[in-house]
Amino acid sequence: xxxxxxxxxxxxxxxxxxxxxxxxxxxxxxxxxxxxxxxxxxxxxxxxxxxxxxxxxxxxxxxxxxxxxxxxxxxxxxxxxxxxxxxxxxxxxxxxxxxxxxxxxxxxxxxxxxxxxxxxxxxxxxxxxxxxxxxxxxxxxxxxxxxxxxxxxxxxxxxxxxxxxxxxxxxxxxxxxxxxxxxxxxxxxxxxxxxxxxxxxxxxxxxxxxxxxxxxxxxxxxxxxxxxxxxxxxxxxxxxxxxxxxxxxxxxx
Amino acid sequence: xxxxxxxxxxxxxxxxxxxxxxxxxxxxxxxxxxxxxxxxxxxxxxxxxxxxxxxxxxxxxxxxxxxxxxxxxxxxxxxxxxxxxxxxxxxxxxxxxxxxxxxxxxxxxxxxxxxxxxxxxxxxxxxxxxxxxxxxxxxxxxxxxxxxxxxxxxxxxxxxxxxxxxxxxxxxxxxxxxxxxxxxxxxxxxxxxxxxxxxxxxxxxxxxxxxxxxxxxxxxxxxxxxxxxxxxxxxxxxxxxxxxxxxxxxxxxxxxxxxxxxxxxxxxxxxxxxxxxxxxxxxxxxxxxxxxxxxxxxxx
Numbered sequence: 213x214x215x216x217x218x219x220x221x222x223x224x225x226x227x228x229x230x231x232x233x234x235x236x237x238x239x240x241x242x243x244x245x246x247x248x249x250x251x252x253x254x255x256x257x258x259x260x261x262x263x264x265x266x267x268x269x270x271x272x273x274x275x276x277x278x279x280x281x282x283x284x285x286x287x288x289x290x291x292x293x294x295x296x297x298x299x300x301x302x303x304x305x306x307x308x309x310x311x312x313x314x315x316x317x318x319x320x321x322x323x324x325x326x327x328x329x330x331x332x333x334x335x336x337x338x339x340x341x342x343x344x345x346x347x348x349x350x351x352x353x354x355x356x357x358x359x360x361x362x363x364x365x366x367x368x369x370x371x372x373x374x375x376x377x378x379x380x381x382x383x384x385x386x387x388x389x390x391x392x393x394x395x396x397x398x399x400x401x402x403x404x405x406x407x408x409x410x411x412x413x414x415x416x417x418x419x420x421x422x423x424x425x426x427x428x429x430x431x432x433x434x435x436x437x438x439x440x441x442x443x444x445x446x447x448x449x450x451x452x453x454x455x456x457x458x459x460x461x462x463x464x465x
Numbered sequence: 466x467x468x469x470x471x472x473x474x475x476x477x478x479x480x481x482x483x484x485x486x487x488x489x490x491x492x493x494x495x496x497x498x499x500x501x502x503x504x505x506x507x508x509x510x511x512x513x514x515x516x517x518x519x520x521x522x523x524x525x526x527x528x529x530x531x532x533x534x535x536x537x538x539x540x541x542x543x544x545x546x547x548x549x550x551x552x553x554x555x556x557x558x559x560x561x562x563x564x565x566x567x568x569x570x571x572x573x574x575x576x577x578x579x580x581x582x583x584x585x586x587x588x589x590x591x592x593x594x595x596x597x598x599x600x601x602x603x604x605x606x607x608x609x610x611x612x613x614x615x616x617x618x619x620x621x622x623x624x625x626x627x628x629x630x631x632x633x634x635x636x637x638x639x640x641x642x643x644x645x646x647x648x649x650x651x652x653x654x655x656x657x658x659x660x661x662x663x664x665x666x667x668x669x670x671x672x673x674x675x676x677x678x679x680x681x682x683x684x685x686x687x688x689x690x691x692x693x694x695x696x697x698x699x700x701x702x703x704x705x706x707x708x709x710x711x712x713x714x715x716x717x718x719x720x721x722x723x724x725x726x727x728x729x730x731x732x733x734x735x736x737x738x739x740x741x742x743x744x745x746x747x748x749x750x751x752x753x754x755x756x757x758x759x760x761x762x763x764x765x
Contacts (some may be wrong), residue, residue, distance in 0.1 A: 267656060299658035309649035314673050322657040378657055
């Protein structure tokens, strides 16, 4: 791992009230790679993902310590600008959640809240983002219809386009295909392969095959601990720990 | 198995049927009362239209039922007065109501919310006479000072008081509407780097808009029908108002003032019922519109 490291967690602990959800997480994530996070339900993988853009701060009882460095800045510092952080670290959620607005408005939203008023620039970015999310050809003739008219898979790609519009460096994906059918899932997975040339992607998934297909690195979480983290091909062929092998081969989960 | 359950079911069925019937009667009773009110209004205002043309009634601003020269029954000035105080009330109650609702649902801590919500409900239960007192002793003098008027009993005063009275409805229903906006919208907005403020203004309130419109309409229905407060606080001048500093006589206050002194079975008597009918039709239309908008939202 000699390449650029964009995210590094050091001795990161996370608590919901008195319940410890993550224990002593240490991980380094490489630029322009896809990192898959796998593990059984409740293992803390989503908690970890949502720590990277401080979405957990919406939960009143959330507490944490340790360090998470993004481009060398510790985002757990008290005076961190959450707004700037989230512009840099975009997120796609498990269930597609477009706003009840038009397709265009959905993608343009992030630009408008950033104070961009230039219509030309907005139009251009919306088009770029929709192309980036492989949705442009399907919606270019109906940009001004409600986002709810799209299919589930299209809605999820719209959410990806919306995240891309603010030009993040890192894209967090929380089981982005878990509610989609196989065809729509395949499209998302192909898209991830294209996107990684521009973005660093971290994807939480329940689906082992998906992790194996899309990710360069895989992190296996269990009971709040990072059990194993390695190149995906090594992890899936020759895991270091017995428990990783048991999980990957479906002996529990 | 089949015969076993059949044996039991007769008494059960009877019980079910009687409960069903009981509720049905209650529901029908409500509809019956509403229909009865409507029928009564139509019935008692009908004789008025033997003397007055509907055109004169609706479009004439001249209401002078006790004239020695020529009696006139035009409700336009009252209609305008009613609409003026109602719209005036909404102009300040809607922004304040939405702001308060957004504060309660999105910003306030649990403790503040637990205090604020019952306080707003108590505001709804303050008798309208008491609100009228406030209009006369507090709002009126202040208005007369600010606008340099001899007294403060005018449309502004009525608007402010009606706005206060519509606030609890608007706040509670808007808060409900905001509460029912899926959390995922706010999450998506925040994850894009929006501030809490931007998220409330640009995502949450628009997403709750149909509920907010319904809340506004119901608040409006409350304001249109209010009688005692406007009677006390607006001065009740029987003339076409030209601006908000004019004293106004709304439809409700006209009925309240005149019905006690009118001769039974006179055209004036029936004309007042016709005013009531017009008022009923307006509030009915407003509430129906609110219901339709709300249902449209439920379907989405």
